[in-house]
Amino acid sequence: MACSIRSCLLLGWLFLLFSQHALSAALPLEKRDPRPVRAMRELRLAMREDTGGYYAVWRDGPGGDYDLLIEARVDEQTNTLYRRSARQFNLKTKVRTVTAREAMLSFWKRKSTQPLESIRHIVYNIIINQETLDAIQHVVDSNQPRCDEGWCRVKSGEAGFQYLVESSPHAKGSIRIIDDFVEFSNHYVSSFDWQDTKVDKNPWFRVNYQPGSLTSKMAMDRPTRREDFGVALICALPLEFDAAVLTLDEIWEDDEHHYGKAPGDHNHYTFGRTGRHNVVLLLLPNMGKSSSASACASLRHSFSALRLSFLCGICGGVPNPSPDAHIRLGDIIVAEAIVQYDFGRQYPSEFALKDTIDDSLGRASREIRSFLVGFKTDHGRRNLERRTATELDVLQAKAVEDGSWTKFTRPSSSDDVLFRADYPHRHAQSICCSDEAACKQAIETSCEQLGCVVDSRQSRVSCEEQPSTPSRSRVFIGKVGSGDTVMKSGKHRDRIAREHDLIGFEMEGAGIWDEMPCLVVKAVCDYADSHKNKKWQAFAAAAAASATKALLGRYNPGSSSVSPLQAAPAFEPPPSGPFFSVPHRQNSDFVDRPDVLGRVRNLFGHESEELKRARVAIHGLGGVGKTQIALAYCHWFRKRFSEASVFWVYAASVGRFRQAYNDIAQLCNIPGRDDPTVDVLPLVKEWLEKNHRGKWLLVIDNADDTEVFFHPRTAGTNFGIQDEAEPGGDVGRYVPECAQGSVLITSRNKQAAVRLTHGKQPIEVNKMTDDEAGELLRSILEDDTVSDEDVSLLSSKLEHLPLALAQAASYILRESVSIEGYVSLLDQSDFSVVDRLSEPFETVGRDSETPHALTATWMISFNQIERQHPLAGKVLN
Structure with missing residues (x-):
């Protein structure tokens, strides 16, 4: 009986222990750690936006150094707090004035519109490697953790995770995991507790529970035949090939004779695996279109099952392809179309490009266009840039192991120098160099040795760039020029780029484009001018290879639509909606303008x-709050009419208007959207006007330029006569109008607003009242104690303009100055006001191509006045 009692007591104790243990894992995070969360201002935390949606959050320490620096972002779709890195600098003092946990939760409180209770978990990025996978596998298989809905909770102190946290050479206690492999995108490890790992070495984690599946995914069997290879990586230079090889997860050096080649194929191949893709690498025998065309014809003959090829390497960049796009050395260029700019007829007076259907290469295939469309969005592009940076870190680490570290490091930003397009690379005073031509010696001499004039160049270093946030390669998608000549002239570069809307120049894409489906991924190593040098070639090759691997990680050959947006495959029935295509989240700092x-x-x-x-x-x-009002109306409309669709068109240019319509066509799977003979503008207009589409709202934002919407002959008049549209304008005829649809237009140009509403008077948005300005400032500053006097003083200085007030609040937060101190800066001089209002800052609802600084916004309005009414421009100037 006693034994039975002891057994019952033991079972009861075990049950109680298990219940408490299970309860601690199941309770919401804030219940398990009820410590109060203080505001960033109270913790003296500063913040600035980094890349990929992350923000750098830091606190200055007592020794003048950072006390803590983290990089984090919030995802309100999944209620997840992501932390990319966390570093503490004042280690000698051993004083932690603020913990990473406090900083991260304070950051959530500042940036998220959701309460702290809504956080589901915190994700720490960790490097995926075989040791890490073994550790995860051991925990999952050996300890059989408790699971619910396919997810399991395990403790870091248990076997495998103890190794992961304390022993892994890729963790070192910082717990960094890279989830860039598609196979493991759903197998990442994430913190499941508030507890900071520096304080509590035993936090909870969650792991996707698929016993035996993790390591088996990586350890794929080698292919047995050539038909098992679906992807080709093609490089023109040995340097590019070396970088591409470093991206492979496995290399099969001795398998060329095993797989064999088709008769007459003289190419040399290297075989390997990237993620789950079997890859064949090809180094072209020579540069140029003919070499690439011949080699790829043989490649396609030997490997008939190839679905996609990547041409990765280096290229020359167009530094400023548009007023809002600035390409720098090391940036990534992905071609959505190839222009063979040297293929045509030379007449006595001009060169004429052959651009008929039979002669032109045209745009990419339908599958590639579907694949790329998601990366054209801000979210998709930033995600690709982040993944590229991650892959680049891994590539550089492998280069260190191979003893070739110096080959792939990023050069100093001071080496990124752009000369004026009309400034030639030649001797300043020499009888061998004319005004237009340089001698052979000058061509082979560096700018430093030649003494190229400093006044004729400009460093491309960003004034916002800080040593603690190293520069990242950005991604640009557009048309690329391909020819058999190396572009080494700034004047020719700019002229050809303007004529064909190019963002870069390279030499092999035109040869491959017609042979097989191809993605041209190049990184900029020079500006395609006479001052080009080789300083950036190695890093650019590594950046292009890393971007290629990042893209390949998102490629799914089993679907015809594999973009990051997960658009529906081509043969699925069109989605029925409703659709919500608004590029900005709801602004938590928005001050209601009930009258408007x-x-x-x-x-x-x-x-x-x-x-x-x-x-x-x-x-x-400009800056009075029109876009914010339209954004607020979109979210109100969505709640009011749950079955209605909402679309957003940024209309500052014809190109952006057309791109927005193309995005709508892709999102809604409108039939005919991929037909190259179909114009997307009337296609979307007619689709929206059909009665069975249901209620919808279309916002046309920044409809400021009459030349965008109306035929140039009538842009400055009120006449309704319109001829056939000339290239580039008259998109106003494609604004839909029907009983079930509503079109909301924002504009600085009253004439454009009146004409787009068929002569109706627009609603004028006036400056904010003192109460509205006070509400905006207190919301952004997170300080309810701001006095009415301070609000009135600052608002009157800034004419009660919302954008100016938001810009001022951003500066006050960033520089930790008082409102009175900021007003003192404005009072110094008129130039001081211009300087303060010229600084860019981040705010919800501003398009990526719309200047965020108030003065830049007004400058656009002035430029439009000056262009359309030159006399008025002279008076204002």
Whole structure:
């Protein structure tokens, strides 16, 4: 009986222990760690936006160094807090004035519109390697952790994770995991507790529970035949090939004779694996189109099952392909179309490009276009840039192991120098060099030795770049020029780029483009001018190879639509909606403008559901808050009409208008969207106007330029006569109009607003009141104690303009100055006001190509006035 009692007591104790243990894992995070979360201002934390949606958050320590620096971001879709890195600098003092946990939760409180209770988990990035996989596998298989809905909770102190946290050479206690492999995108490890790993060495983690599947995914069997290879990597230079090899997860050196080649194929191949893709590498025998075309014809003959090829390497970049795009050395260029710019007819007076259907290479294949479309969004591009940076870190680490570290490091930003396009690389005073031509000696001499004039060049170092946040390669997608000549002239570069809308120049893409489906991925190593040198070639080769691997990680050959947006495959039935295509999240700092929003609702008839107007325009100065009002209306409309669709078109240029319509066509799977003979503008207009589409709202933002919307002959008049549209304008005819649709237009140009609403008076957005300005400032500053006097003082200085107030608040937070101190800076001089209002800053609702600084916003308005009304421009100037 006693034994039985002891058994019962033991079982009861075990049950109680298990229940408490299970309860601690199942409780919400804030219940398991009820410590209060202080605001960033209280913790003296500063913040600035980094790349890929991450923010650098830091606190200055007592010794003048950072006390703590973390990189984090919030994802409100999954209620997840991501931490990319965490570093503490004042290690000698052994004083932690703020922990990483406090900083991260304070960051969530500052950036998220959701309460702290909504956080599901915190994700720490960790380097995936075989040791890490073995550790995860051991925990999953050996300890059989408790699971629910396919996820398991295990403790870091248990066997495998103890090794992961304390012993892995790739962890070293910092717990960094890279989840860049598609196979492991759902197998990453994430913290499941508030506890900081520096304080509590035994936090909970969650792991996707698939026993035996993790290591088996990486350890794939070698292919047995040539038909098992679906991807080819093609390089033109040995340096590019060396970088590409470093991206392979496995290399099969001795298998060329095993797989064999087709008769007459003289190529030399290297075989390996990247993620789950079997890859064949080809180094071209020579540079140029003919060499690449011949080699790829043989490649396709030997490997008939290839679905996709990547041409990766280096190229020359167009430094400023548009006013808002600035390409720098080391940036990535992905071609969506190839222009063979040296293929044509030379007449006595000019060179004429052959651009008929039979002669031109055209755009990429349908599968590649579907694959690339997601990377054209801000979210997709930033994600690709982050993945590229991660792969580059891994590549450089492998280069260290091979003893070739110096080959792939990033050169100093001071070596990124751009000369004026009309400044030639030649001797300054020499009888061998003319004004236009340079002698052979000058061509072979560096700029430093030649003494190229400093006044004729400019460093491309960003004034915002800090030593603690090294520069990252950015990604640009556009048309690339391909020819058999090396472009070494700034004047020719700019002229050809303008004529064909190019962002870069290279030499092999035109030869491959017609042979097989190909993605051209190049990194910029020079500016395609006479001052080019080889300093950036190795790093550019590594950056291109890393971007290629990042893209390949997202490629799924089993689907015809594999973009990061997960668009529906081509043969699925079109989605029925509703659709919500608004590029900005809801702004938690938005101050309600009930008078304007109420008038918009009344004019549309959305309150009474009685249609009054199909189009409504809001008009006002740049920076007065028109886009924020439109954004708020989108989210109100979505809640009010849950079955309705909402679309957003950024209309500052014809190109952006057309791109937005193309995005709508892709999102809604509109039939005919991939037909090269179909114009997407009337296609989307007619689709929206069909009665069975249901209720929808279309926002046309920044409709400021009449030349974008109306035929040039009528852009400055009120006449309705319109001829056939000339290239580049007259998109106003493609704004849809029907009973079930509403079009909300924002514009600084009252004439454009009136014409787009068929002569109706637009709603004028006035400056903020003192109360509204105070609410905005207190919301951004997270300080309810800001006095009415300070609000009134600052608001009157900035004319009660929301954008100027938001910009001022951003500066006050960043520089930790008082409102009175900021006003003192403004009072120094008129130039001081211009300087303060010229600084860019981050705010919700501003398009990536719209300047965030107030003065830049006004400059766009002035430029439009000067172009359309030269006399008025002279008066204002």
